[in-house]
Amino acid sequence: MKALVIDDERLARKELIQLLDEFATMNVVGEAANADEAIELIEKHNPDLLFLDIQMPGKTGFELLEMLDVVPKVIFTTAYDEYALKAFEVNALDYLLKPIDPNRLKDSIDKLGEVVTQSAPQTQLRLLGLQDQVFVKDGDKCWFVKLENVRYFESDGNYIKVFFDNVRPMIHKSLNALDEKLSDRDFFRASRKHIINLSWVEGIETWFNGGLMVKLKGGDKLEVSRRQAAKFKERMSL
Amino acid sequence: MNKKKVYWLSQTFGWLLYAAFMILGGYVVSSNFKPIMAMPILVEAIFFILITHFFRLISKQWGWLQLPATRLMPKMLVSIFVMAIPVYFIRVFMSFIIGVYSVNLLTVNNILGNIIGNFIVLFIWTSLYYAYHYFERYNLSLKYEVAMNKMELDRLKSQLNPHFIFNALNSIRALVDEDPKRSKKAINHLSNILRSSLTADRKELISLKEEMETVKNYLAMETIRFEERIQTTISVASDTESVLVPPLMLQTLVENGIKHGISKLKEGGALSIKTFIEDSTLVVEIRNAGQLKDKKLNSGYGIKNTIQRLTILFKNEAEFKISNENKNTVLTLLRLPSHII
Numbered sequence: 019m020k021a022l023v024i025d026d027e028r029l030a031r032k033e034l035i036q037l038l039d040e041f042a043t044m045n046v047v048g049e050a051a052n053a054d055e056a057i058e059l060i061e062k063h064n065p066d067l068l069f070l071d072i073q074m075p076g077k078t079g080f081e082l083l084e085m086l087d088v089v090p091k092v093i094f095t096t097a098y099d100e101y102a103l104k105a106f107e108v109n110a111l112d113y114l115l116k117p118i119d120p121n122r123l124k125d126s127i128d129k130l131g132e133v134v135t136q137s138a139p140q141t142q143l144r145l146l147g148l149q150d151q152v153f154v155k156d157g158d159k160c161w162f163v164k165l166e167n168v169r170y171f172e173s174d175g176n177y178i179k180v181f182f183d184n185v186r187p188m189i190h191k192s193l194n195a196l197d198e199k200l201s202d203r204d205f206f207r208a209s210r211k212h213i214i215n216l217s218w219v220e221g222i223e224t225w226f227n228g229g230l231m232v233k234l235k236g237g238d239k240l241e242v243s244r245r246q247a248a249k250f251k252e253r254m255s256l
Numbered sequence: 257m258n259k260k261k262v263y264w265l266s267q268t269f270g271w272l273l274y275a276a277f278m279i280l281g282g283y284v285v286s287s288n289f290k291p292i293m294a295m296p297i298l299v300e301a302i303f304f305i306l307i308t309h310f311f312r313l314i315s316k317q318w319g320w321l322q323l324p325a326t327r328l329m330p331k332m333l334v335s336i337f338v339m340a341i342p343v344y345f346i347r348v349f350m351s352f353i354i355g356v357y358s359v360n361l362l363t364v365n366n367i368l369g370n371i372i373g374n375f376i377v378l379f380i381w382t383s384l385y386y387a388y389h390y391f392e393r394y395n396l397s398l399k400y401e402v403a404m405n406k407m408e409l410d411r412l413k414s415q416l417n418p419h420f421i422f423n424a425l426n427s428i429r430a431l432v433d434e435d436p437k438r439s440k441k442a443i444n445h446l447s448n449i450l451r452s453s454l455t456a457d458r459k460e461l462i463s464l465k466e467e468m469e470t471v472k473n474y475l476a477m478e479t480i481r482f483e484e485r486i487q488t489t490i491s492v493a494s495d496t497e498s499v500l501v502p503p504l505m506l507q508t509l510v511e512n513g514i515k516h517g518i519s520k521l522k523e524g525g526a527l528s529i530k531t532f533i534e535d536s537t538l539v540v541e542i543r544n545a546g547q548l549k550d551k552k553l554n555s556g557y558g559i560k561n562t563i564q565r566l567t568i569l570f571k572n573e574a575e576f577k578i579s580n581e582n583k584n585t586v587l588t589l590l591r592l593p594s595h596i597i
Binding site for chain 1: 433
């Protein structure tokens with residue numbers, strides 16, 4: 019598993035890397051002292067796991083995550099400010115307190131164990147699929163979301179509402195820009211307003227003006243515009 | 257309702273009630289009590305109001321309220337006695353005017369009996385008066401104590417910053433392999449800081465020299481953490497060393513400078529501390545790289561806490577200011593009266 023260590027203190031990085039030395043499965047591919055260095059290294063090495071300090075000069079750990087399209091697994095490292103992590107829903111979040119207890123580190127790494135390294139060749143233009151994870155921050159709240167859990171995206175002015183579980187946080191992005199990043203196999207641009215996760219589609223009905231009405235698991239109903247309807251039928255049929 | 261209003265209301269109603277009881281008593285005791293006889297009692301009540309008010313003025317003027325009970329008692333008894341006499345003669349005089357005067361009003365027994373009666377009434381009045389004030393003062397001192405305790409707690413919170421301690425320990429853990437000698441030194445720095453923060457709870461003031469030792473230990477620790485990102489300069493004028501300062505106050509201010517200033521800068525920056533005497537006051541200047549944002553003024557910099565401590569310790573003799581000196585330096589200025597051990 020390729021790991022990247024991000025912390026503004028050299029000694030803190032050194033300490034963690036030394037601890038990680040003990041784990042055969044961990045391959046530390048680099049270390050970064052701030053968000054900008056980290057971005058560069060993430061693009062270069064495409065790591066599976068980030069050890070991330072939250073308080074750093076320049077951009078914070080959260081701001082770094084917001085800049086990433088695909089977010090690898092993240093383990094936060096922090097000295098005391100657990101409160102910063104309260105922003106997260108209880109889901110899939112792990113953090114380590116400094117000085118790091120080797121046993122705790124082992125637990126965290128064991129938990130990651132099942133995640134097999136996706137050794138698919140990483141081209142720069144890789145599109146986001148269902149197995150990819152994204153970081154969503156809306157106000158004080160944060161989520162790590164696997165795209166397979168997102169039912170659909172809805173544009174709202176300069177924002178996109180992301181519908182998953184029972185929440186719909188907003189991110190500052192245009193639906194067109196997002197559409198370009200999502201893989202066509204998994205996501206479909208239904209109309210000017212919506213992108214649908216195809217794996218959630220449960221039923222299709224014809225609608226006015228040659229459009230379609232798509233029913234999603236869970237009961238959401240979305241309209242597919244006439245322009246996109248033919249394309250959609252083609253995608254959904256054999 | 258303000259205190260003045262309460263005072264006048266209780267004065268009026270209290271004494272009227274007293275008069276009412278006296279009149280009622282007159283009816284019960286003597287069969288030939290005539291309504292006109294109520295007159296001198298009412299006038300007496302009014303005189304009581306005036307004379308006790310006069311007593312209150314004197315008591316305030318001469319600072320009797322601040323006296324301990326043992327010194328207050330004799331003054332109180334003498335004044336009551338002095339007041340008790342004219343009150344009785346007012347009654348005699350009034351009786352004379354309305355024509356219910358009888359000779360036995362001036363028998364020794366009657367005079368003494370009535371004066372003692374007045375004495376008791378006035379004794380009750382003054383006791384209530386002083387009891388009210390003692391209670392009020394006790395209440396105030398309780399409130400003061402609560403405020404002090406709360407501040408003490410706040411101070412502990414802001415000064416024994418756990419974030420700093422755990423980060424320091426983390427650096428030391430890494431140093432053990434990299435530079436064992438330095439890691440040993442770091443343990444000394446950290447224990448010195450912890451020790452002074454423990455003793456700080458017990459002392460109100462310590463010498464600047466002692467405080468600077470803590471600050472130096474603290475800076476040594478932060479230099480290990482931030483390495484070349486912090487450069488420090490310290491200049492302490494020798495005549496300031498014995499001046500008394502609140503423990504850990506400078507350390508907190510320096511820590512603020514690092515936490516909100518230098519640690520936010522990728523390249524880090526400089527921190528300088530300068531102390532000197534000016535117009536016989538101690539001046540401490542802490543300069544750090546960074547820039548102050550208005551919003552942070554009241555929260556992040558623990559300014560409120562520092563100001564509170566300074567007001568309690570020095571009233572308005574201390575000055576504390578934190579401001580942007582120029583585009584990339586924040587200046588924390590502290591001026592304290594130069595009390596020496």
